Amino acid sequence: MTQSPTEFAPPSRAALALTAECIERFGLIAKGERVAVGLSGGKDSWLLWSALQTLRGLGRLDCELTAVHLDQHQPGYDRATFEAACRQFGCDCEIVSVDTWSRVEAALQPGQLPCAVCSRLRRGVLNRWCDETGHHKLALGHHLQDALETLLMNLLYGRRLEPMAPIRRGDRTEVATIRPLLLVPEAKVKAWAEQHRVLVVPCPVCDNQEGAKRAEIGLWIDGLRLRQPFLDDAVRAAIYRSDVPERLGVHRPAAEGDCAVRSDAEAWLQAPTAALGAIEDTVSAWRSA
Numbered sequence: 030m031t032q033s034p035t036e037f038a039p040p041s042r043a044a045l046a047l048t049a050e051c052i053e054r055f056g057l058i059a060k061g062e063r064v065a066v067g068l069s070g071g072k073d074s075w076l077l078w079s080a081l082q083t084l085r086g087l088g089r090l091d092c093e094l095t096a097v098h099l100d101q102h103q104p105g106y107d108r109a110t111f112e113a114a115c116r117q118f119g120c121d122c123e124i125v126s127v128d129t130w131s132r133v134e135a136a137l138q139p140g141q142l143p144c145a146v147c148s149r150l151r152r153g154v155l156n157r158w159c160d161e162t163g164h165h166k167l168a169l170g171h172h173l174q175d176a177l178e179t180l181l182m183n184l185l186y187g188r189r190l191e192p193m194a195p196i197r198r199g200d201r202t203e204v205a206t207i208r209p210l211l212l213v214p215e216a217k218v219k220a221w222a223e224q225h226r227v228l229v230v231p232c233p234v235c236d237n238q239e240g241a242k243r244a245e246i247g248l249w250i251d252g253l254r255l256r257q258p259f260l261d262d263a264v265r266a267a268i269y270r271s272d273v274p275e276r277l278g279v280h281r282p283a284a285e286g287d288c289a290v291r292s293d294a295e296a297w298l299q300a301p302t303a304a305l306g307a308i309e310d311t312v313s314a315w316r317s318a
Contacts, residue, residue: 038118038225040080047212048080049089054269055195057207058166063093064207065164067155068122070098070111070230072222073170077210078118081168095164096122099151101129107230114228127154144241152206159204171208174215174250177264181246192268212269214261 040048052058066081068074084090098111115122129150136146159167176193183191196207210218222229254260 038075038079038221038227040076040083041217041221044076044210044213044217044221045080045083048077048209049084051195051209051212051269052084052090057168057196057209058090058092060091061093062165063095063163064166064168065095065097065155065159065162066168067170068096068098068111068120069170069232070107070114071170071232072218072227072229073172073175073210075114075118075170075227075229076213076218076221077168077170078120081209095162096120097155097158098122098124099129099154100124100126101147101151102126103130103232110228111230114230117228125154125158129154144243156199156202156204156206160202164204166205166207168207168209170210172210172213172215172218173261173265174247176211176268177250177260178243178246180268181249182243185246186242195269212265216261 058064064081066074066078068078078094078096081090081094085092085094096115100106100108114120129147132150133147155167159165171193179193180191183189193208193211195209195211196205198205221227250260257263
């Protein structure tokens with residue numbers, strides 16, 4: 030039996046702190062910008078939405094947020110569960126309906142997995158939508174595990190040392206892709222989703238693929254984590270510290286005073302639990318706005 034979700038799934042203090050740190054360290058969101066938050070229906074994107082909305086509602090983030098979801102017409106797509114999750118979060122989501130799946134099928138070579146082709150098409154559609162609707166940034170829910178998997182994929186199969194960038198400009202539009210959860214370990218995302226029984230919509234295609242290299246590398250990383258329990262901390266410190274060279278594409282310093290997150294976000298998130306009581310009132314306010 031499927032458990033009913035809780036009415037609201039506030040992000041953990043750790044996830045909030047790491048999200049605020051990522052936004053501030055890499056200058057992901059400037060004051061007054063319009064940011065589209067890509068909701069896939071997975072737990073990562075819902076945590077992203079919850080964290081950004083909470084930071085914004087508490088006055089720690091000065092920007093406009095719009096939830097957007099792409100219906101790719103994939104076989105087996107569970108639209109009903111996605112809409113139920115939107116209700117759980119009080120989210121008025123813009124749904125863009127474009128049949129990219131037929132184009133993916135037509136482009137696949139024998140034995141080729143669809144994920145890479147599908148993601149490029151999805152990103153292109155969302156970037157175009159952002160450009161047409163006046164959104165400056167597209168926020169995606171990639172976290173630290175995604176970053177480590179991408180680094181190893183690029184190293185072992187792409188023969189290049191290229192980490193996942195917190196911010197990257199599109200080739201054909203002025204819309205930048207940002208990843209505010211990039212410092213958040215996957216374990217914290219999973220724990221949050223389980224605690225609040227977040228409704229999750231799995232990808233009907235990718236989640237059923239066998240032999241995917243990314244899944245294989247994920248298992249390697251899990252094995253490494255058994256030997257090195259502080260693997261996530263080590264990766265975060267090595268790849269995403271503030272002095273990472275610009276040539277690696279991960280250091281995007283913002284002009285002083287230009288970042289949308291206030292510099293005291295970290296201190297606020299370390300305040301006693303009683304000081305965070307405003308979260309519930311703030312959440313109610315932005316849900317009913």
